[in-house]
Amino acid sequence: xxxxxxxxxxxxxxxxxxxxxxxxxxxxxxxxxxxxxxxxxxxxxxxxxxxxxxxxxxxxxxxxxxxxxxxxxxxxxxxxxxxxxxxxxxxxxxxxxxxxxxxxxxxxxxxxxxxxxxxxxxxxxxxxxxxxxxxxxxxxxxxxxxxxxxxxxxxxxxxxxxxxxxxxxxxxxxxxxxxxxxxxxxxxxxxxxxxxxxxxxxxxxxxxxxxxxxxxxxxxxxxxxxxxxxxxxxxxxxxxxxxxxxxxxxxxxxxxxxxxxxxxxxxxxxxxxxxxxxxxxxxxxxxxxxxxxxxxxxxxxxxxxxxxxxxxxxxxxxxxxxxxxxxxxxxxxxxxxxxxxxxxxxxxxxxxxxxxxxxxxxxxxxxxxxxxxxxxxxxxxxxxxxxxxxxxxxxxxxxxxxxxxxxxxx
Numbered sequence: 001x002x003x004x005x006x007x008x009x010x011x012x013x014x015x016x017x018x019x020x021x022x023x024x025x026x027x028x029x030x031x032x033x034x035x036x037x038x039x040x041x042x043x044x045x046x047x048x049x050x051x052x053x054x055x056x057x058x059x060x061x062x063x064x065x066x067x068x069x070x071x072x073x074x075x076x077x078x079x080x081x082x083x084x085x086x087x088x089x090x091x092x093x094x095x096x097x098x099x100x101x102x103x104x105x106x107x108x109x110x111x112x113x114x115x116x117x118x119x120x121x122x123x124x125x126x127x128x129x130x131x132x133x134x135x136x137x138x139x140x141x142x143x144x145x146x147x148x149x150x151x152x153x154x155x156x157x158x159x160x161x162x163x164x165x166x167x168x169x170x171x172x173x174x175x176x177x178x179x180x181x182x183x184x185x186x187x188x189x190x191x192x193x194x195x196x197x198x199x200x201x202x203x204x205x206x207x208x209x210x211x212x213x214x215x216x217x218x219x220x221x222x223x224x225x226x227x228x229x230x231x232x233x234x235x236x237x238x239x240x241x242x243x244x245x246x247x248x249x250x251x252x253x254x255x256x257x258x259x260x261x262x263x264x265x266x267x268x269x270x271x272x273x274x275x276x277x278x279x280x281x282x283x284x285x286x287x288x289x290x291x292x293x294x295x296x297x298x299x300x301x302x303x304x305x306x307x308x309x310x311x312x313x314x315x316x317x318x319x320x321x322x323x324x325x326x327x328x329x330x331x332x333x334x335x336x337x338x339x340x341x342x343x344x345x346x347x348x349x350x351x352x353x354x355x356x357x358x359x360x361x362x363x364x365x366x367x368x369x370x371x372x373x374x375x376x377x378x379x380x381x382x383x384x385x386x387x388x389x390x391x392x393x394x395x396x397x398x399x400x401x402x403x404x405x406x407x408x409x410x
Contacts, residue, residue: 020070023050030201084140085112085120090133093117097131151191152199152208158189162196163208166215169362170388172196177391217358240328243318243349246340250316256280256405257315259306259337260353263289263298263324264360266370272324273370273378274301277356278313281401282393284356284385286378290371299327303334312409316340318350359385 019040026036037047053069085093089110096106103121107114123143124136152159161182165175172193183189199208200216249255258279263272272294274287287301306314318340319325328339342349363381364370386399393401 020050023047024070027051084144085116087133087137090120090124090136093120094131094133094136097121150199151195155189158191159208162199163212166208166212169215169217171217173391174389177395178389181395215362217362240321240341241338243340243342246316246318250279250318250340253280255315256409257313258318259314259316260318260350261302262320262350262353262357263294263322264357264364264370266364267367271370273360273364273373274298275353275357275360276302276305276317277353278398278402279352281398281405282352282356282390283398283402284382286382288373288375288378294324295326298324299331299334302331306337307335310406310409311336313405318342318353320347320350356385 019042022040023036023042026039027033031039033047033051034044037044040047049067050070054067056065056067057063058065089112092110093106096109103117104114107117110117120136121131124139125131126135152162158179161179162175165178170178175196176191176193180190196208200213250258256278259276260279261274261276263274265272272289274289276285276287277283285305287298287305289297289301291297302317306317314335314337316338317331319328320342321344325339325341332338347354360381363384364373383399386402387397389395389397
């Protein structure tokens with residue numbers, strides 16, 4: 001979201017009212033005080049005073065003034081979005097209706113869609129059946145009031161379904177799809193994933209327990225503004241096969257046996273777990289790395305993980321240019337699996353693996369020591385993710401898809 005560096009607000013109280021209304025909107029969307037103030041171009045102390053309220057003592061008179069925290073700002077017609085009809089437009093509509101003009105001609109005069117004029121007359125006309133502009137303006141304002149009770153808060157059945165799945169660390173997108181399967185004949189219970197996020201992020205919307213944000217993959221209780229990707233300083237050196245050398249068939253996910261790999265790092269990069277994901281099935285293998293000689297451990301761990309598979313299911317491995325793959329030639333000699341390296345600072349070239357690593361961070365949070373997780377625990381985590389339905393697999397599980405490949409290529 002862009003920063004409002006040039007705030008074209010009217011001077012005086014109206015400008016402050018608009019700023020405060022925007023501040024409340026940003027806070028309700030899940031931004032913290034610092035982010036909201038940065039976007040508005042105001043000081044962080046000002047935002048804190050608006051959010052928490054403050055007391056001010058006049059040094060001359062000694063009088064103490066108390067300013068309560070702002071929770072709602074009265075909407076003013078000068079600052080309503082252009083997508084809404086203004087009071088002047090409603091007066092024009094009433095005048096033209098009295099003169100006998102059609103709704104299409106009124107729409108053409110105001111530069112609006114005919115359906116907009118039709119809805120306005122149908123929704124906001126007086127109980128007598130006549131269209132009265134000031135009554136319509138008041139009715140429209142009341143219908144825009146927030147917060148409204150969310151769809152999830154209105155349905156205990158839907159709320160329980162979502163909370164149970166969040167407790168199992170399912171993503172809101174996955175839960176949204178499963179709702180349609182669980183309640184195919186109850187469309188009133190169908191919600192998109194954004195509705196679930198808002199029920200978690202926005203205060204006052206109600207619905208879901210606040211602590212359930214810890215079950216999200218990021219674990220954040222607010223949205224995070226987009227920032228540039230942190231660039232690594234280390235690269236793999238030497239003669240290597242680059243991703244551009246990879247056969248054309250590797251770009252087709254219908255071809256089995258193409259793997260992507262990476263490390264997830266523990267606190268201070270002193271511990272690591274290697275992850276392997278098969279591109280066509282999203283099947284996951286985790287490699288235990290307890291020691292400090294990362295290159296040799298990774299070589300041995302990859303050989304142990306991939307060597308038992310049939311040759312048709314281990315055609316290639318794609319990795320980034322990290323020094324942990326210094327023994328890639330020895331790995332290839334032992335398994336016959338060529339290693340292709342991504343371009344520098346291009347994690348999207350291993351998108352399947354990057355997405356899986358994000359899922360794994362729910363089980364292995366950042367800044368934790370990963371050396372304490374043994375092979376049995378890693379196998380349990382991998383089985384948990386391999387039995388999780390995926391949208392890219394039409395809600396099949398990676399374990400189901402990989403089992404079919406093993407039956408085809410025993």
